[in-house]
Amino acid sequence: MPVNETLSQYSDWSYTTAVAIYVLAMVFFLVEQSFGRKGRQAAERTRTRELVGAGGPTATADTATATADTATGTADTPAGRAPRTKAERIGRMGVALTVLGVLLHAAALVLRGLATSRVPWGNMYEYVMITCLVAVIAWLVVLRKAPARHLSMFVLLPVVILMFIGGTWLYAVAAPLQPALQSYWLVIHVSAAAASSGVFLVPGVASILYLIKSRNEKRPEKFARFAGKLPSLEVLDRIAYRTTVFAFPVFTFGVLCGAVWAEAAWGRFWGWDPKETVAFVAWIIYAAYLHSRATAGWRGNRAAIINVVGFAATVFNLFFVNLVTTGLHSYAGVG
Structure with a gap:
């Protein structure tokens, strides 16, 4: 059309x-x-x-x-x-x-x-758009439950950066879907992946701020003026944990749907494509975070570090894998 x-x-x-x-x-x-x-x-x-x-x-x-x-x-x-x-x-x-x-x-x-x-997430520009939208909505929901309004700047900063990159370097003129993406699985798989990626931005930011606050409490001369305006470690840890608990099942669902789509499109559920591999690594990291919190009681720096690593893997998968490497998901790049 x-x-x-x-x-x-x-x-x-x-x-x-x-x-x-x-x-x-x-x-x-x-x-x-x-x-x-x-x-x-x-x-x-x-x-x-x-x-x-x-x-x-x-x-x-x-x-x-x-x-x-x-x-x-x-x-x-x-x-x-x-x-x-x-x-x-x-x-x-x-x-x-x-x-x-x-x-x-x-x-x-x-x-x-x-x-x-068509559904508006058929290229990188549109994917970044929906991911950032979910991130901001997730943060507004958090604000109704936690006294953390003054942290909004730190959540909006990566959102603005991502949207600037999306609207300039990744911008794609509106066009019909490429043949490889003309499937109902696009609606299910990509929407789940984008939604979970957007929500993961919130615990990623909260965990980074947790590490800064924790460092300041151990050594007050570090980040003294900045860390003093952050909420308590308990609040930051609670925000990171609860949002990760919400996003992880959605992310798992997106990965499983991607495997089903891969079997229908390429004749196999898993082929260790770069994007599949990094998504699986990110899934393991977040699973380790939730498992360590549930069994080992990790609530300090170790849990925050794991969450930050998971967020870094998500961002790496979004940009580097899509735009630099060559694989079966290369059509998801610009345009």
Whole structure:
């Protein structure tokens, strides 16, 4: 079927706008990351002065009333919670921008599919698009469960880098699928692989930050200013573990579907093609991570290192294997 050039152009515009909004959201998160701690400390100092003043001999009825409002909450401030600082409000604006970026990002993917009348993950540009979309959505889900909003910048940074590479070096003009990809297995196998790769980005970033935080706690002079603004090791470890637990079954399903597709297309389930081999290595690494957590109780640096190695293997498989090596998956390159 002919390609709808208008929808394709709209898709490209949505993609570019989404990248720009992600960058703007990163700026907002950077502000919160840089000044949020100072703002919270200043709020605590102010609140302490109010409580001390209310309990002093010169306290007035107005001061006591103000202190009671601070302790029990007013119509605008919930009980026990200090008023939001300016940095925290900026951080919440960053989340709103991220949601807007996700909507435009998803629109770019849908418009690409409508323009080509096929699933929009038939080349590297489109694969990077859906992988990054899943990564950001996964992070927004994490934000609803964990107090880690100020880490959003570190998640969006690799997303923006990947989308920039995808929109420049890997960009492919909208076109019908190559004959080798015209199979219903493309919908199943590639979507599972892209979804798991996107989710794996979150534990990869969390594990890297875990190692930085752990290094700082052992040697306070290392990464002193940076690590002090990171969440506790428990929070970072929990984020990494839970997202890996979610992504691993999806990744396993994608690998199995790839083997079934390979048997239908090439007459064998497994042929040690470079992409198959690296995917299998990555699967073993993540399986070792989950197994070590479940049996040996590894929750420290060793588990984080394994997770980082798994993430590195995933990125290696995405770029180097597809674009540098020659194999049966070479058609998945640019264009």
